[in-house]
Amino acid sequence: MPKAVTAYCMQNVVYDQTMRCANFIVKKPMVIGHECAGIIEEVGSEVKSLEVGDRVALEPGISCGHCSLCKAGSYNLCPEMRFFGSPPTNGSLAHKVVHPAKLCYKLPDNVSLEEGAMCEPLSVGVHACRRANVGPETNVMIMGSGPIGLVTLLAARAFGAPRIIITDVDVQRLSIARNLGADETAKVSTDIEDVDTDVGKIQNAMGSGIDVSFDCVGFDKTMSTALNATRPGGKVCLIGLAKTEMTVALTPAAAREVDVIGIFRYRSTWPLCIEFLRSGKIDVKPLITHRFGFTQKEIEDAFEISAQGGNAIKVMFNL
Numbered sequence: 001m002p003k004a005v006t007a008y009c010m011q012n013v014v015y016d017q018t019m020r021c022a023n024f025i026v027k028k029p030m031v032i033g034h035e036c037a038g039i040i041e042e043v044g045s046e047v048k049s050l051e052v053g054d055r056v057a058l059e060p061g062i063s064c065g066h067c068s069l070c071k072a073g074s075y076n077l078c079p080e081m082r083f084f085g086s087p088p089t090n091g092s093l094a095h096k097v098v099h100p101a102k103l104c105y106k107l108p109d110n111v112s113l114e115e116g117a118m119c120e121p122l123s124v125g126v127h128a129c130r131r132a133n134v135g136p137e138t139n140v141m142i143m144g145s146g147p148i149g150l151v152t153l154l155a156a157r158a159f160g161a162p163r164i165i166i167t168d169v170d171v172q173r174l175s176i177a178r179n180l181g182a183d184e185t186a187k188v189s190t191d192i193e194d195v196d197t198d199v200g201k202i203q204n205a206m207g208s209g210i211d212v213s214f215d216c217v218g219f220d221k222t223m224s225t226a227l228n229a230t231r232p233g234g235k236v237c238l239i240g241l242a243k244t245e246m247t248v249a250l251t252p253a254a255a256r257e258v259d260v261i262g263i264f265r266y267r268s269t270w271p272l273c274i275e276f277l278r279s280g281k282i283d284v285k286p287l288i289t290h291r292f293g294f295t296q297k298e299i300e301d302a303f304e305i306s307a308q309g310g311n312a313i314k315v316m317f318n319l
């Protein structure tokens with residue numbers, strides 16, 4: 001039995017290849033990893049809520065706790081945030097980490113450590129669905145069938161979304177999304193000239209208006225498609241940060257009162273994610289496609305597979 005697991009996120013691929021993700025720049029060697037769970041080996045003398053041997057999922061960000069954002073509950077926006085694997089803070093891809101007890105959530109017996117680690121990406125989808133008020137009357141579009149697109153699909157369904165369409169450039173990804181419960185899929189292009197064609201394709205497939213779109217990619221093309229495909233008065237949530245700068249025509253969105261909502265990580269999502277996993281309302285197991293140990297060779301293979309994409313969704317390290 002592994003004592004800890006950490007999953008590999010595309011953000012790590014971005015750091016490995018470019019040393020930069022959004023405004024975070026890697027300036028010196030850093031331990032990566034932020035999707036993790038493990039077994040407690042030691043607790044501090046003041047800790048009452050946890051004991052040695054407990055299986056826990058870790059929320060990776062440590063906020064300051066006293067700024068106005070933290071006090072208002074929006075601690076994900078704390079300017080003092082220290083987050084596993086975001087420079088300069090080391091990540092969780094290690095045999096042991098030290099972490100505050102309040103950010104360690106006990107896992108029920110029927111939720112594995114690997115599923116516990118999946119609370120992190122799932123939290124992004126849950127936070128986005130909360131921000132967009134997804135419910136039983138919300139028809140949803142998700143741009144991008146990568147790991148975040150797929151967890152957003154699972155979250156939107158758990159929040160009650162009746163109809164969900166998901167898009168991608170890769171048909172293999174679309175078939176994975178369909179197996180995970182997407183009602184409709186649309187193959188889209190990367191060419192900005194195709195926005196109108198893609199919007200038509202998406203609207204035809206859905207038949208009814210799209211109330212909320214989640215852009216899980218973050219390119220000019222995906223954001224333009226989302227803004228144009230969403231019904232007047234709807235919402236577009238920007239989750240993906242593929243580009244630090246985007247050029248997007250906003251006037252059509254303004255004229256139709258489409259709200260743009262930013263999504264940065266998550267807040268207060270672990271208890272709900274764990275409950276979704278415990279109850280079976282969300283099954284993340286199909287997203288875990290590859291498992292590796294922690295030798296040099298296995299780490300290199302895992303990074304290679306993650307960077308290729310294709311049918312690799314989540315790659316887990318068992319430590």
Ligand SMILES: [Zn+2]
Pocket residue numbers: 063064065066067068069070071075078079080
């Ligand atoms: Zn703060």
